[in-house]
Structure formats: C-alpha cells, structure tokens
Amino acid sequence: MFYDAVPDPYCYAGTTVLKNRLGLRDQAALDAFEHELTAQRFDEPLPAGRLSVRHYQALHRHLFQDVYSWAGRFRTVRISKAGSMFCYPEHIASEMRKLFLDLKNQDLFRGLTPGEFADRAAHFLADLNAIHAFREGNGRTQLVFFTVLALQAGHPLDLDALDPEAFLAAMVKSFRGDEAALNSAVSRLVRSNRK
Numbered sequence: 001m002f003y004d005a006v007p008d009p010y011c012y013a014g015t016t017v018l019k020n021r022l023g024l025r026d027q028a029a030l031d032a033f034e035h036e037l038t039a040q041r042f043d044e045p046l047p048a049g050r051l052s053v054r055h056y057q058a059l060h061r062h063l064f065q066d067v068y069s070w071a072g073r074f075r076t077v078r079i080s081k082a083g084s085m086f087c088y089p090e091h092i093a094s095e096m097r098k099l100f101l102d103l104k105n106q107d108l109f110r111g112l113t114p115g116e117f118a119d120r121a122a123h124f125l126a127d128l129n130a131i132h133a134f135r136e137g138n139g140r141t142q143l144v145f146f147t148v149l150a151l152q153a154g155h156p157l158d159l160d161a162l163d164p165e166a167f168l169a170a171m172v173k174s175f176r177g178d179e180a181a182l183n184s185a186v187s188r189l190v191r192s193n194r195k
C-alpha cells in the first residue's frame, strides 16, 4: 500500500518533523521551541490590520516567524487530522477570500447582541478551521484572530474561561457539521466576560 508514500516537503526526509529555523529534528524539542517562541511573540504587540485575509496571514507570520520559513504563507500540501480532511491547497486562497469577504459584508460582526455575535463567530470559526490555511499553527492563529475580532466587535473574550479540551471537541464536531457545541463554547467566552 502506498498511502503514505508521498513525501511531505515541509518535513525532514523520512520523518514527520517539520523543517524549522533551528534545524531541530526531534519532535519534542521542536514542540518546546515552538511553544516558547510563539508565546513570546504573542506577548508582543500584534500586527495591526483590517481583519482581512492579509491580516490573518500577518498574525500567523508574527507568531511563527522564528520557527518556520513559511510563516504567514498558505500550505501547499493536503493535510488531515483524525479523519478530517481540510481544504485542498489549490482552493485555500479562494475559500479564504470568500470567507473574509463575507465577514466584511457583515460589518465584521459589529453591532450584534452577545448571542448573535456568538452564533456568527462560531460559524466563522468552523469555516476557518475547515480551510486550515497553514501547514501548522492554525489553532493558535484562529484564537488570536478571534480575540481581536471579538474585541473590535465589542465582545471582548474572557480567555480564562476557555476550556481547551471542550473547545477542541467542539471544533471537531463543527467540522462534521454540528455547530451547537462550538456555539455554546463561544457563548461562554463572550458571556463570562460580562459577569
């Protein structure tokens, strides 16, 4: 069988370790390096922007610039996670344009009640995740973008209320077409901030 025979140009030959700026070939070492550097970049002022596709890419570039040479650039290979096959690379640019045009046409979700905002934001996040624009770092970029979007829409998030496991499970369900759990998870982040 040849399912895994296509080599991933993002990885060191014969491994599943992503090529990185430090040349680390050990996954645990790369994980630690990536975690530390992205956390440092997260604490810096984030790139300003108009919540556009370019802005989204700039946020990924900012967070991952120390780790990957392709930071901020869309992936060129197919990827999946636990049976979820994300957008094929040849459609990423057009799907991102559509999704962000839709966001712009909804006035970046401004002027909504918390409930309306949570509804639309959950749907947006589900679509954004289904595209999975980057080879790695989609979850962190989604969350940073969502934080900025929510703030500008007048519904700042309470990230202390984030339950990562529940959020992940909700994202996976949303990929399968059920957005109810994601809706609740997003609502909690919005609502707990109003306490």
Ligand SMILES: Nc1ncnc2c1ncn2[C@@H]1O[C@H](COP(=O)(O)OP(=O)(O)OP(=O)(O)O)[C@@H](O)[C@H]1O
Pocket (backbone or CB within 6 Å): 081, 082, 083, 084, 129, 134, 135, 136, 137, 138, 139, 140, 141, 142, 167, 168, 171, 172, 175
């Ligand atoms: N089986 C799945 N189906 C759909 N989406 C998934 C699945 N597993 C994880 N995800 C989502 O993929 C994103 C993580 O993608 P990726 O690994 O590229 O990002 P990361 O920032 O490196 O990881 P993390 O979010 O774990 O820090 C998260 O939004 C997560 O909810």
